[in-house]
Amino acid sequence: xxxxxxxxxxxxxxxxxxxxxxxxxxxxxxxxxxxxxxxxxxxxxxxxxxxxxxxxxxxxxxxxxxxxxxxxxxxxxxxxxxxxxxxxxxxxxxxxxxxxxxxxxxxxxxxxxxxxxxxxxxxxxxxxxxxxxxxxxxxxxxxxxxxxxxxxxxxxxxxxxxxxxxxxxxxxxxxxxxxxxxxxxxxxxxxxxxxxxxxxxxxxxxxxxxxxxxxxxxxxxxxxxxx
Numbered sequence: 001x002x003x004x005x006x007x008x009x010x011x012x013x014x015x016x017x018x019x020x021x022x023x024x025x026x027x028x029x030x031x032x033x034x035x036x037x038x039x040x041x042x043x044x045x046x047x048x049x050x051x052x053x054x055x056x057x058x059x060x061x062x063x064x065x066x067x068x069x070x071x072x073x074x075x076x077x078x079x080x081x082x083x084x085x086x087x088x089x090x091x092x093x094x095x096x097x098x099x100x101x102x103x104x105x106x107x108x109x110x111x112x113x114x115x116x117x118x119x120x121x122x123x124x125x126x127x128x129x130x131x132x133x134x135x136x137x138x139x140x141x142x143x144x145x146x147x148x149x150x151x152x153x154x155x156x157x158x159x160x161x162x163x164x165x166x167x168x169x170x171x172x173x174x175x176x177x178x179x180x181x182x183x184x185x186x187x188x189x190x191x192x193x194x195x196x197x198x199x200x201x202x203x204x205x206x207x208x209x210x211x212x213x214x215x216x217x218x219x220x221x222x223x224x225x226x227x
Contacts, residue, residue: 077203080108085210094217098129101185101211111187115160118173118183121218129183132160141181144172147204149195161188167195171204175212182215 015021022028033042037051084104091100102114117133118124137156148170152158157170165188173183185207189195 081203081206081210084108088210088214091214095124097214097217098124098127101214105187105207109187111189113161113163113165113188115157115186115188116183117157117160118215118218121182121215123218137184138181141172141184144170144181144184147171147201147208149199149201149204150197151192157184157186158188160186163188166190166192169195169204171208171211173208173212173215175216176209178212182212182219185211 031044033044034048036043037048043051087104088097088100091097098116098118102116105111106114116129117131117137118129119133119138121130124130134156140156148155149167151167152164155168155170158164158168161168167189169187171185171187172181173185174181187195
């Protein structure tokens with residue numbers, strides 16, 4: 001190999017293939033200077049390696065801090081859902097469950113606007129919770145296999161909220177083991193970042209299961225209407 005053909009890649013490949021080079025040339029390793037990554041001065045290879053390790057350690061600390069923060073947030077939401085579930089289990093009058101769902105979710109999750117509509121629950125008739133339910137809304141709920149999270153857009157159900165939210169989440173209430181939904185739960189927020197299309201929906205799915213199971217108390221015994 002001639003001097004003119006020697007490149008940085010050739011040198012890097014040589015050093016990778018010859019890990020004992022600097023051991024055999026210890027004096028060169030000790031005296032070799034390289035540019036500082038953030039300053040104009042030169043430093044030794046040892047100092048440069050220490051700086052690289054510190055940078056990597058700092059990056060790992062940031063990632064760990066993010067994981068701890070997320071874990072703390074998830075634990076808080078989990079505790080909130082548990083409190084909500086306990087409140088619903090303690091409700092003796094099944095007819096009060098729809099109002100309880102709306103009121104408790106608003107209090108526990110600090111949401112300014114929440115709307116709930118249900119249908120075909122024989123023990124809940126002529127209620128505010130089964131008004132303004134159109135065929136298109138029922139069809140929408142049937143096709144909504146996972147919660148919608150995002151901007152207001154032209155969502156028909158947003159009319160239930162009164163005040164237009166910046167973002168909203170729409171949950172089709174589909175009890176476990178049932179193919180047909182029994183209602184829709186709409187959560188509205190003034191925060192443009194509260195409900196986004198890329199957010200996880202695990203907790204919203206849990207809300208669906210808990211609310212749906214509670215609302216089934218308003219279904220006539222032995223009914224096979226939704227199976």
